[in-house]
Amino acid sequence: MKKLVAAAALLGMMAFNPIVGKAALGDHTLKQGMTSKDVQQLQTVLKKKGYFTYKKTTTYYGTYTKSAVKKFQKAKKLKADGVAGKSTFKALGVKTAVKSTSYSSSGLISTAKRYMGVPYRWGGTTPKGFDCSGYINYVFDKSAGIDLPRTVSGIYLKGTSVSTPKAGDVVFFQTYKHGASHAGIYIGDHKFIHSSSSKGVSIASMQNPYWAPKFLGAKKI
Template sequence: MKKVLLTSLVAAGLLLANPSVSDAALGDQTLRMGMSHGDVTELQQALKSKGYFKFDRATGYYGTITRDAVRQFQASNNLSVDGIAGPQTFRALGASGGQAPASTSSNTSTASSSGVLRVGSRGSAVTSLQQQLRDKGHFSSSIDGVYGPLTQRGVRSFQSAMGLSVDGIAGPQTFNALSSGVVASASTSSSSSSSSASSSSSVNASSLVSFARSLTGTPYRFGGTTTSGFDCSGFIQYVFRNQGVSVPRTAAQQWSAGTTVSNPQVGDLVFFETYKAGPSHNGIYIGNNQFIHSGSSTGVTVSSMSNTYWAPRYLGAKRVN
């Protein structure tokens, strides 16, 4: 009896010393088109490290670029090619592909189920939060998946910059603000509506936006470049040409020609992934978390960057030189 008990204790000790599953991480859930989640960010980073995700940064949005990268990875690894990141794809990527046990991920599980992260939380959700805070200039420490005082300080800094309740707890409002596409750095006022600075040495932002606003209501026309009808990039080309600045014709070309900026200012171009992979729609940032653009269903209009349609599709901002 003693021998059996001793054997059981030794076996239990070995299991505790060598857990078979790590903290909750990439692979905890199936990912597919249309999802916005920290796990999508990790998937994009894993695909990028293997040369499949070609976009210049992880966005956390599972759009056509991510789907195509997953398909290419699946084809290269003799998997079923469906563009959906499930258990087989995660295993091929080296991820766990399943839920972590409660004994090793209780903080993460609680945080995920409640949608709230706070001091003491751990896991991939915290890793994603730290990355998002770093991208917006509010976290400079190492990304370790542990919600400690430094992460709390970063959350407080971001909340203050965005005009949110400053409590150091990452809840729904904080996450919505993080995914809105608005970048409010610790050294920059959260409101840029009063900014009169030019977005580049060759563009007067105030004059640019004033002229763009004068075109509000102009109908949308695919391929349109005149006041009888604009598509998104035709509208931008027309507005900048009026200011004496030449820009390329298509949204993709305008993306490539611009200089990447982390904090869009009045007059900068903001880009979105809509009906195809890559930058397929764009507009002009006019401050106060808004942009003016020619939408296919609206014509030239002003929209909010935090709109439920535009926010998850935001790719980044470019400055016309």
């Protein structure tokens, strides 16, 4: 009976004091208007480097923080938009991590198909034009809030390898150079959606005589 009472008490404590996992600085993009401890950590790093000059750090990403980030980005010749994303954290020396997470494969694919017909553009990362990795980055961020590395080779280093791809997994190909150089999102039925240099965002078959011999592997992000 005493054990039952103790167990009930423990469950009660857990209900009122849930265990919350903590993400490391750099795991999420930070921008103006956000409030979190990550913002304060960002300010501290910028302060040590001489860019954040406000008298004290806070958890709010306001105009002072945005201004400090922009100054740092300009100094490092990055896109000076005042948003602390992957490239900014990397320049700051903050290691970022992309972890396998659960997301809706149907939602991801639905988002991916929304941009069918968008033209290919080298270095493109927006619906005005995508290259293959820019497209995958955009879809994962838009659909699942996942910030992936910018290049195909970088994305290939992340996630978990799978022997047989499932809908929502990323499939990789070795095309013009050794290693992963092209990628798309597997949508099932031996097909994947990608930004092709010849057709833009389109669907192709894994069994296509061009793609089949170039298939390198698949990963679940």
